[in-house]
Amino acid sequence: MNCRHDFTRLLLLATLWFAPAIVQTCGAQRCQDADLLFRNGHIITLDGAKRVVGAMAVRDGRVLALGDDDTLAGCASSRTQLIDLHRHTVLPGLIDVHTHAMEWVKGILRGEIDARYPAVHSISGITQAVAHQAVTFPQGQWIVGSGWDDAKLAEQRYITRQDLDQAATNHPVFLKHVSGHLGVANSAALRLANITKDTPDPQGGVIERDASGEPTGILKDTAMGLITPLLPKDPSDTDVRAARLISEKAAEVGLTTIHDIFLSPDEMRGYQEARRLGWLKVRVQMSPRIGSIADAERLAQMGVHSGFGDDLLKFGAAKMFADGGMGARTVAIYPPGVIGEPSNLGVLRWTPTDMQKAHLLAAAGGWQLETHAIGDRAIDEVLDSYAFVIRQLGLKDHRFRIVHAGISTPAVQKRMRELNVVVDGNPPFVYWIGSWFQKYGPERVRWSYPARSYIEGGIIEAAGSDVPVTPLSPWWGIWAAVVRRELQSGQIVAPEERISVEQALTLYTRNGAYAGFEEDRKGALEPGKLADFIVVDRDVLAVPADELKDVKVLQTFVGGRSVYEYLAAGHVQ
Numbered sequence: 164m165n166c167r168h169d170f171t172r173l174l175l176l177a178t179l180w181f182a183p184a185i186v187q188t189c190g191a192q193r194c195q196d197a198d199l200l201f202r203n204g205h206i207i208t209l210d211g212a213k214r215v216v217g218a219m220a221v222r223d224g225r226v227l228a229l230g231d232d233d234t235l236a237g238c239a240s241s242r243t244q245l246i247d248l249h250r251h252t253v254l255p256g257l258i259d260v261h262t263h264a265m266e267w268v269k270g271i272l273r274g275e276i277d278a279r280y281p282a283v284h285s286i287s288g289i290t291q292a293v294a295h296q297a298v299t300f301p302q303g304q305w306i307v308g309s310g311w312d313d314a315k316l317a318e319q320r321y322i323t324r325q326d327l328d329q330a331a332t333n334h335p336v337f338l339k340h341v342s343g344h345l346g347v348a349n350s351a352a353l354r355l356a357n358i359t360k361d362t363p364d365p366q367g368g369v370i371e372r373d374a375s376g377e378p379t380g381i382l383k384d385t386a387m388g389l390i391t392p393l394l395p396k397d398p399s400d401t402d403v404r405a406a407r408l409i410s411e412k413a414a415e416v417g418l419t420t421i422h423d424i425f426l427s428p429d430e431m432r433g434y435q436e437a438r439r440l441g442w443l444k445v446r447v448q449m450s451p452r453i454g455s456i457a458d459a460e461r462l463a464q465m466g467v468h469s470g471f472g473d474d475l476l477k478f479g480a481a482k483m484f485a486d487g488g489m490g491a492r493t494v495a496i497y498p499p500g501v502i503g504e505p506s507n508l509g510v511l512r513w514t515p516t517d518m519q520k521a522h523l524l525a526a527a528g529g530w531q532l533e534t535h536a537i538g539d540r541a542i543d544e545v546l547d548s549y550a551f552v553i554r555q556l557g558l559k560d561h562r563f564r565i566v567h568a569g570i571s572t573p574a575v576q577k578r579m580r581e582l583n584v585v586v587d588g589n590p591p592f593v594y595w596i597g598s599w600f601q602k603y604g605p606e607r608v609r610w611s612y613p614a615r616s617y618i619e620g621g622i623i624e625a626a627g628s629d630v631p632v633t634p635l636s637p638w639w640g641i642w643a644a645v646v647r648r649e650l651q652s653g654q655i656v657a658p659e660e661r662i663s664v665e666q667a668l669t670l671y672t673r674n675g676a677y678a679g680f681e682e683d684r685k686g687a688l689e690p691g692k693l694a695d696f697i698v699v700d701r702d703v704l705a706v707p708a709d710e711l712k713d714v715k716v717l718q719t720f721v722g723g724r725s726v727y728e729y730l731a732a733g734h735v736q
């Protein structure tokens with residue numbers, strides 16, 4: 164589609180004939196016979212010209228034209244459905260480039276203990292829930308839960324195996340931390356997994372031990388892998404049911420595209436089956452996991468790669484982990500170490516040579532790379548590896564991604580800019596888990612999850628919730644990017660990194676589209692792009708910043724089809 168050329172030619176014709184509609188439709192299609200015509204709205208297009216218009220025509224799942232009500236009147240035919248927006252605000256559908264939606268929703272479907280703040284705020288609250296399951300479950304059955312956060316518990320410490328043993332001795336128990344980077348097991352679970360004082364720490368993991376060398380029950384990063392294979396298998400329809408529930412939950416908060424990260428083969432099958440059954444309402448990029456060089460070899464040999472699929476369901480980037488999490492105090496940093504643990508410089512999951520090998524295999528097989536790296540030492544390891552792969556393969560438009568990039572010092576930002584990597588940032592972290600940053604000292608807090616310096620430095624940042632680490636709703640992230648307030652202290656974290664509402668929306672729209680190689684079809688409302696958009700209950704560019712977290716999505720459209728309606732979902736306006 165040669166837009167500029169058509170535009171000029173049509174502009175000449177426009178003086179003779181029906182000027183306004185032609186000026187608004189860019190591309191081959193004339194604005195006529197629309198399927199849907201939205202009028203009387205406040206449509207924030209987020210296009211290059213930052214246009215705000217009143218009307219939008221949609222045909223065949225794509226935006227046909229934008230303009231004012233009078234201009235677009237000619238787009239309607241007798242079959243066109245006319246929709247009055249009642250001056251409500253419309254935005255492009257939002258994009259979350261980093262979720263663990265499957266993992267999160269499967270926990271809900273399994274009936275696991277939900278130990279997330281604010282519902283739970285003490286260790287005794289959690290052990291009561293464990294004790295309750297211990298009396299109802301048959302002996303020997305696993306008790307599983309997730310979402311606890313030591314920083315938000317009254318006791319301000321990790322749960323221990325002794326805490327859990329008081330609640331359950333005849334049931335193995337495993338409770339995952341909200342960060343996903345550690346879990347706590349009771350003694351019965353440690354016995355089943357043969358974890359004793361003599362068990363060595365696996366590469367990239369820590370078995371925490373007390374003064375006498377006995378395991379405390381806390382297992383960090385890859386050490387969780389000693390327990391997870393023992394957990395009960397899910398019924399075979401779990402993944403497809405999860406995919407259905409995910410798309411409902413995403414549509415409800417205004418997400419029209421999500422990237423689901425580090426998926427297992429069964430989870431990808433679940434998405435594919437949900438798609439076949441017509442249960443998938445939002446668009447999904449599936450990101451397969453690379454946990455070993457063998458995984459990278461298998462992916463490279465598949466003969467399909469990132470981008471394969473269609474606009475509803477496709478392969479996204481291949482995901483690896485370089486280091487751990489701030490909640491587990493395992494992110495890989497340069498000295499000085501964690502406050503109070505000077506020798507703790509975190510963990511690296513891969514040796515540099517193995518990481519390069521895995522990256523090269525996957526990238527040569529056509530996969531976009533995304534690698535979790537929070538500490539600056541981990542980010543440097545990933546950037547070294549990316550630089551090697553880019554050079555080896557002579558890549559021009561790779562869009563390799565650094566996932567989180569939590570401690571993003573000026574030194575690593577400079578390298579990220581030079582290598583043209585994309586940052587999968589997490590604006591809501593500052594609010595929900597900003598208290599964890601403190602353990603890394605004020606200098607690192609200054610560079611934790613920056614946003615303004617990325618914009619000023621020309622680094623493209625897309626945004627993700629990392630659900631279940633923070634809630635799925637992107638409105639938390641949009642709000643947090645603007646105010647940067649931390650939940651517990653109420654303090655503003657690195658205020659110089661605050662950005663405007665429009666910039667925050669860009670992270671969740673245009674930049675998300677770019678990170679997924681989809682800027683030609685989503686991220687803004689423009690003729691020819693997919694008709695993915697949301698109707699919200701307030702003018703997000705005009706309301707006080709603190710209201711951004713309270714925005715309600717009234718309706719969500721994917722490909723011109725309504726997939727969620729606030730009123731139909733039982734809400735009263």
Ligand SMILES: [Zn+2]
Pocket residue numbers: 261262263424629
């Ligand atoms: Zn993640």
